[in-house]
Amino acid sequence: MNGTESPAAKLQALFEGHRLTPTQRRIAHSMVRRAADVPFLSSVELAELAGVSQPSVTRFAVALGFDGYPALRRHLREVAPAAGPAVDAGAPNEYQQAVEAEIExxxxxxxxxxxxxxxxxxxxxxxxxxxxxxxxxxxxxxxxxxxxxxxxxxxxxxxxxxxxxxxxxxxxxxxxxxxxxxxxxxxxxxxxxxxxxxxxxxxxxxxxxxxxxxxxxxxxxxxxxxxxxxxxxxxxxxxxxxxxxxxxxxxxxxxxxxxxxxxxxxxxxxxxxxxxxxxxx
Structure with missing residues (x-):
């Protein structure tokens, strides 16, 4: 991942190429909205944020190719920037990204x-x-x-x-x-x-x-x-x-x-x- 990318952009890149279920996409969207905080959330906290069950978070991590949520969280902490704004104001939001993807x-x-x-x-x-x-x-x-x-x-x-x-x-x-x-x-x-x-x-x-x-x-x-x-x-x-x-x-x-x-x-x-x-x- 590019070190200059925003946390949200890095998460979007992580999700690309994976066929996710609607529940898993809900988790992904919640993660993008709280991109700066996600590397420090437990699976229970992420489940509450997305409004899903904790096992759904585990299945989501496995769907992305990780052994479980702890492995996913470690990966996110490794790629998270040490400092900087949580959201890049100049970057397109998730709705704009969806439209751009359809245009493509x-x-x-x-x-x-x-x-x-x-x-x-x-x-x-x-x-x-x-x-x-x-x-x-x-x-x-x-x-x-x-x-x-x-x-x-x-x-x-x-x-x-x-x-x-x-x-x-x-x-x-x-x-x-x-x-x-x-x-x-x-x-x-x-x-x-x-x-x-x-x-x-x-x-x-x-x-x-x-x-x-x-x-x-x-x-x-x-x-x-x-x-x-x-x-x-x-x-x-x-x-x-x-x-x-x-x-x-x-x-x-x-x-x-x-x-x-x-x-x-x-x-x-x-x-x-x-x-x-x-x-x-």
């Missing part, structure tokens, strides 16, 4: 889209499926819902699958029987086992699986025919998914380009919406 994720996505062929190929596959099932469970449910909402304006038969349970495979079977030849999946951490199982079933049913995931190495990668990665932000207690959301919209655009009547459907919707006074202008 979008930059990486823009670089990946320099070669548009993977998205164009996925768009062609989805445009040709009647019906088009769109799957997203738990954290990915919102992404699936957003895509399905807009896709339904240009695609004749979009089927949203955003709830798990014993009927999920039945709904995939029903889509396949109705003529579907592809399924779009949004998959974000933490990845539900049920989502992986659903994709295995979709492939066994003859569907081509197109997946928007947080990484090319996500658990769903091995059961996807076309994988489009877009990183999530991990700087807050819960993941932020700006890049996967934008990639979903890009994929939707590519799909529209392969639906010859997409523009006519949009114009028809606008006409009906105006007649109903659906929107406040």
């Amino acid at each position: 994720n979008l930059r990486h996505l823009a670089e990946a889209l320099a070669d548009p062929e993977p998205v164009l190929a996925a768009g062609r596959v989805l445009a040709g499926s009647r019906p088009l099932p769109v799957l997203g469970l738990r954290a990915a449910a919102a992404q699936a819902h957003g895509f399905a909402y807009f896709a339904a304006k240009v695609h004749p038969d979009v089927r949203l699958l955003n709830e798990g349970g014993s009927m999920l495979h039945d709904r995939i079977d029903a889509a396949a029987r109705a003529g579907a030849n592809a399924l779009l999946c949004f998959a974000l951490p933490r990845h539900p086992r049920e989502a992986v199982d659903a994709l295995v079933h979709a492939k066994e049913s003859g569907l081509t699986v197109v997946t928007v995931a947080d990484s090319a190495f996500a658990p769903v990668a091995k059961v996807s025919d076309l994988l489009l990665p877009a990183a999530v932000g991990t700087g807050l207690a819960f993941d932020t998914a700006c890049a996967p959301m934008l990639l979903g919209r890009v994929l939707l655009e590519a799909m529209c380009d392969d639906l010859p009547d997409a523009q006519a459907r949009l114009e028809e919707f606008d006409t009906r919406a105006a007649a109903r006074g659906l929107f406040v202008e």
